[in-house]
Amino acid sequence: MIKRASTYLYRHPGLVLMLLLGPPMVWMIGLYLVPLGTLLMNSFYHLDGFTGKIVHSFSFQTYAQLLEPANREIVLRTLLMAIAVTIADALLAFPLGYYMARFATARMKTFLFVAITLPLWSSYLVKVYAWRLILAKEGILTWFVDLLHLTPVLDRLLKIPVIGGPSLSLSEIGIFIAFTYVWLPYMILPIQTALERVPKSLIEASGDLGANSSMTFRKVILPLSIPGLVAGSIFTFSLTLGDFIVPLSLGNSSFFIGQAVYSHQGTSGNIPMAAAFTMGPIVIMIVYLLIAKRLGAFDAL
Amino acid sequence: MSDQSAIIFNDVCRFFGDVKAVDHVDLEVKNGEFFSMLGPSGSGKTTCLRLIAGFDRPTSGQISLYGQDVSNLPPYERDVNTVFQDYALFPHMTVGENIAYGPMVKKVPKEVRIKQAEDMLELVRLPGLSERKPSQLSGGQRQRVALARALINQPRVLLLDEPLGALDLKLRQQMQIELKTLQKRVGITFIYVTHDQEEALTMSDRLAVFNQGKIEQIGTPADVYEHPTTPFVAGFVGVSNLVKGEIAQRITGLPKTFSIRPEKITLSNINTTVTDNMFAADGTVRDVVYLGLYTRYLVELDGGGDLVVIEQNLKTTSMDCLSARGNKVRLVWQRDHINLLEN
Numbered sequence: 001m002i003k004r005a006s007t008y009l010y011r012h013p014g015l016v017l018m019l020l021l022g023p024p025m026v027w028m029i030g031l032y033l034v035p036l037g038t039l040l041m042n043s044f045y046h047l048d049g050f051t052g053k054i055v056h057s058f059s060f061q062t063y064a065q066l067l068e069p070a071n072r073e074i075v076l077r078t079l080l081m082a083i084a085v086t087i088a089d090a091l092l093a094f095p096l097g098y099y100m101a102r103f104a105t106a107r108m109k110t111f112l113f114v115a116i117t118l119p120l121w122s123s124y125l126v127k128v129y130a131w132r133l134i135l136a137k138e139g140i141l142t143w144f145v146d147l148l149h150l151t152p153v154l155d156r157l158l159k160i161p162v163i164g165g166p167s168l169s170l171s172e173i174g175i176f177i178a179f180t181y182v183w184l185p186y187m188i189l190p191i192q193t194a195l196e197r198v199p200k201s202l203i204e205a206s207g208d209l210g211a212n213s214s215m216t217f218r219k220v221i222l223p224l225s226i227p228g229l230v231a232g233s234i235f236t237f238s239l240t241l242g243d244f245i246v247p248l249s250l251g252n253s254s255f256f257i258g259q260a261v262y263s264h265q266g267t268s269g270n271i272p273m274a275a276a277f278t279m280g281p282i283v284i285m286i287v288y289l290l291i292a293k294r295l296g297a298f299d300a301l
Numbered sequence: 302m303s304d305q306s307a308i309i310f311n312d313v314c315r316f317f318g319d320v321k322a323v324d325h326v327d328l329e330v331k332n333g334e335f336f337s338m339l340g341p342s343g344s345g346k347t348t349c350l351r352l353i354a355g356f357d358r359p360t361s362g363q364i365s366l367y368g369q370d371v372s373n374l375p376p377y378e379r380d381v382n383t384v385f386q387d388y389a390l391f392p393h394m395t396v397g398e399n400i401a402y403g404p405m406v407k408k409v410p411k412e413v414r415i416k417q418a419e420d421m422l423e424l425v426r427l428p429g430l431s432e433r434k435p436s437q438l439s440g441g442q443r444q445r446v447a448l449a450r451a452l453i454n455q456p457r458v459l460l461l462d463e464p465l466g467a468l469d470l471k472l473r474q475q476m477q478i479e480l481k482t483l484q485k486r487v488g489i490t491f492i493y494v495t496h497d498q499e500e501a502l503t504m505s506d507r508l509a510v511f512n513q514g515k516i517e518q519i520g521t522p523a524d525v526y527e528h529p530t531t532p533f534v535a536g537f538v539g540v541s542n543l544v545k546g547e548i549a550q551r552i553t554g555l556p557k558t559f560s561i562r563p564e565k566i567t568l569s570n571i572n573t574t575v576t577d578n579m580f581a582a583d584g585t586v587r588d589v590v591y592l593g594l595y596t597r598y599l600v601e602l603d604g605g606g607d608l609v610v611i612e613q614n615l616k617t618t619s620m621d622c623l624s625a626r627g628n629k630v631r632l633v634w635q636r637d638h639i640n641l642l643e644n
Binding site for chain 1: 354355356375376377381382383385386387389390391392393402403405406407450451454
């Protein structure tokens, strides 16, 4: 019976393809692309200011509202945060990924893998709340800073306008720290994978041809790890752009895109505005990927 | 200048834990020589090459390059270049950029190094490919690019780590001749690592046979082939019959192991008279393998032991050869064709 079925499938490769791709395609189109399309559609509707009802006709009114200074500020704040978090994660992840790919023994590598992915096993909410406690005014970090007699430095840091606040847990700095922490594994793993794929002989060849270590790093290792950096940054960047839990838990009253979406679709029932805000990260990501492609980030894939 | 030593190994060791990869090696390579390091995998030949290149450092001993002790110099401070077994071309650069990598590192102006790279591509007979990516080249072409990338730096010594290993037989034989010609033309000392004895015999001025981290024999190809000094060399370089113990004593009258090449032995009639300058042994043909150009016989000696004999098929046909199975024969060879080995 099984033999006959497999013979039948062998003779009909088209059917095999259909069986293989059917379920994921249904998922992709039905639950992913169609909702994305309706989202796009909704962003062109608008909310009637008097009745509070959604007007189902095509207009750019909602996008015009999105470009008002207050909303522009939200998009810009989120974008800058995403950039800062991505850069910080890249700087932290690269040395670790490099160590794992080049120098770590098999045991050490396994240990690091577990250590890096372990935080992903626990709920992200728990971690964010943990950060809220760590960063609180009476929290362990403040205590530790005090222990090191660095309280004046912390105070000065918190006095910086825009990014500062009454305490770390109520400032942009706190949000930045929490974001950098929660997304770090997503940056380390692709970088480590990319570096692992660089053959040792390429590094030896570079040295053999007269390049010292820093030259080899710039001309060979870094260019070949860019696909990993880009892959990692797609995670950190897009996850930061869309998140609302971290700024909700740690921030002050200044909104991020995720919070804006959350509040517009919730209490105020402004679905078109929420949809328009959502389009923001999507457009930003598309632009980002196009730039990355233009710079040849995917050539080595 | 021409008599100067390019490389000297002075009691060099490289241990990896308990593994003695290179075990007290002394070696001298002359300037301008095509020198091969021959041996099975794990014999230490590649480690020796890596020690010269500077990818690895000796556990003890000195390595000098044209009189300078380089034992502890990093690769980029040594005047040697390497052609890697896997070619190690940079995948994110074009062929031209790969070749111009050395000059680029040395800050040669861009126009100059592009020109140099073009010239090198001419030299390895791949003109006009500088815009390609390595992934768009065939194995043989990559090999030439790797060669060009090393030679552009005009190193004093070029190290080649089994560079032809990944090529098919035809291309390999063609590249052997090309490499040898190229070496004569550029006059650079070549150090060539291979496990292929035919390759080593074809190309080298001299070769060293490695076994278990030690050098068994150093000499010219003819020397090593005709006068192997150890049983390992006799067995590894070409095919050899090793005759030991009692049987050896009965044939030569000496209590020493000797080797004899299969092609030096003549298969004769059992009644053949043996002259003074000959050795002889009687036996029975046990197996015959007809190989077109020649036939290989396995002869079981009367007193025990086997000898392999190769005869060219000058006049015989396959029928003649194959019907020899079971015949009583007398094997005869010249006395000076045997090699007495260090037991």
